[in-house]
Amino acid sequence: MEYTILGRTGLRVSVAGLGCGGPSRLGLRDGSDAAEHAVGLIKQALDLGVNFFDTAQSYETEPVVGKALRGTARDKFVISTKKTLPPPDHSNPEREVRRGLERSLKQLGLDYVDVYHLHGVEPKDYRFAKERLMPEMRRLKEQGKIRFIGVTEGFVQDPQHEMLQDSLKEDLWDVVMVGFNLLNPSAGNTIFPVTQRKQVGTLNMFAVRRALSQPKRLKELVRELVDQGKIPRAAVNTDEPLDFVRANGNVATVPEAAYRYCRHTPGVDVVLFGTGNPAHLQENIAAISKPALPHAVLRKLTKLFGNLDHLTGN
Ligand SMILES: NC(=O)c1ccc[n+]([C@@H]2O[C@H](COP(=O)([O-])OP(=O)(O)OC[C@H]3O[C@@H](n4cnc5c(N)ncnc54)[C@H](OP(=O)(O)O)[C@@H]3O)[C@@H](O)[C@H]2O)c1
Secondary structure, three states, X not given: OOEEEOHHHOOEEEOEEEEOOOOOHHHOOOOOOHHHHHXXXXXXXXXXXXXXXXXXHHHOOHHHHHHHHOOOOHHHOEEEEEEEOOOOOOOOHHHHHHHHHHHHHHHHOOOOEEEEEEEEEOHHHHHHHHXXXXXXXXXHHHOOXXXXXXXXXXXXXXXXXXXXXXXXXXXOOOEEEEEOEOOEOOHHHHOHHHHHHHOOEEEEEOOOOXXXXXXXXHHHHHHHHHHXXXXXXXXXXXXXXXXXXXXXXXXXXXXXXXXXXXXXXXXXXXXXXXXXXXXXXXXXXXXXXXXXXXXXXXXXXXXXXXXXXXXXXX
């Protein structure tokens, strides 16, 4: 496992971070022994050198994260968790943030979290988040219950990163979580140059979703792009759109290519991957540990998808 420094936080983090939400939620949806299975996945990740774990109040995976990490020295892992935004007309949103953190700490069995984010802040919520919630986040940081303050974007609603572009003009966040993948690399132009300059720690979500893990969905999506005139028909094999990556990239699978693409993009500190499958967990860590894709493959990916900024990869 390789490690890096998470921007201004100075935290030493694994470049592969275990996402405990996303579509898989550590497999927590699947059956009665799912919690034990999830604990096993987290321990497997720890054994393979992962020290960064991202969870959230809304994922309901904080208890299994807490359980899996019990007994591990506190300085051997970094916990990132998140507060769902109270509605703007909430009578006491500050108290709601405070209570949210207390609940997360209790479920995780910890005295502090390393990074506490406001979760999925859409452009319409940004002012409320900044004016009403940030002061409370700062108080919690002063009290030592949060080491660093973060924000995650609502990538599905905001694939062009409007909220982050706006908020990065100010100096609010120690860490941000950004949607980025080879089908929507727009953060590479609009977000990463700023986070690098301001030393804001940067977490990559959506590296692999449906389109990059399910061949049928990828074909469908690429055909849509061709029909919409967003990719020239002659430029792509619509039956196997990423065949050139496997042929020329020394790459075994599309998810491998997708994770390597993100890992080696300047500005990405931690690539988050989520899974309920121990074999995928191992494969994904191996992929994130491999070298960058060859230049010729990167050039072709840029030619096909480099200007797209509307997809999520779902
Ligand atoms: N706004 C937010 O704050 C926000 C939103 C989304 C995500 N996140 C964070 O980012 C983390 C990552 O989430 P994500 O959205 O990027 O999605 P993800 O949870 O990483 O989902 C990956 C998907 O691809 C599949 N997959 C993974 N590895 C694979 C492999 N090697 N081969 C084939 N299929 C594979 C998984 O299914 P299997 O279970 O079968 O492997 C899953 O369906 C989340 O856990 C969460 O921590 C945050």
